[in-house]
Amino acid sequence: MVRAPCCEKMGLKKGPWAPEEDQILINYIQLHGHGNWRALPKQAGLLRCGKSCRLRWTNYLRPDIKRGNFTREEEDTILTLHQLLGNKWSAIAARLRGRTDNEIKNLWHTHLKKRLLKRQRLTDSSKDIKKEQQSSSQASTLTTSENNNNGRCTTFTVKTETDEDGVSEIDENFWSQVLSADNSGMATDLQLGVSSDPQTRPYFSSSPPPLAALEVVNDYGSNVYDGDANMDFWYNHFTRAADSPELPEF
């Protein structure tokens, strides 16, 4: 396959876009659309290659792009989807309205990857503590499928993250949308709040979800919540106990 000459060799411009170039591109696409990216720059009067024009439009100039910082919910969604899809940035971006694959990829490499590594380190140390606890005391076992509800019991360990200075990364206003299910198996929205104060129990905006037992453990290893819940959310933010059954289907 013969590769098309790159823009540099064609004497085309590279590097940051000038505001005038942006305006030319916007005007052209608003009038004619972007049927053929390769032909577009010539027709629009831009000294750029089609690839550069496409990238500038899709990553920056498109009118439906949401600018500004990612919300905690968006970051959580990206983490969740990345667990499911891996580095499929465009597939992840398709699930986040107004965000581009490039933006998500950058966020991942600059913030989320670090956070995930940190979380994994915490998870690993949590497992070590759990092993020690189990070997030292048989009486303090986790809630398991023995006392479940229609076989749906799932036990989780919930951890808040603590940085090197011992300060929790989850602030007092942290709330997350969680998906639960009522006794009929219908999915319902709830909110879970986690306080930075390790003495404060995580709390739900409404009555605790009914189906699966949870064990919520703070950074210091003590149990701070023991309720009933059943949600994908836990898989992404919290650690499922090693001896817990798989998350049941709704």
Next chain:
DNA sequence: AATTTGCTCAACCGCTACACG
């Protein structure tokens, strides 16, 4: 104030998938 270091993010590069003749 000057220099270094680290971070962010727009843009590029190289590759693959796909459409079409």
Next chain:
DNA sequence: TCGTGTAGCGGTTGAGCAAAT
């Protein structure tokens, strides 16, 4: 079936900026 052109994707780079020294 094969060759070619194009779009799209993921990895990487580097300019610009802010914070640290």
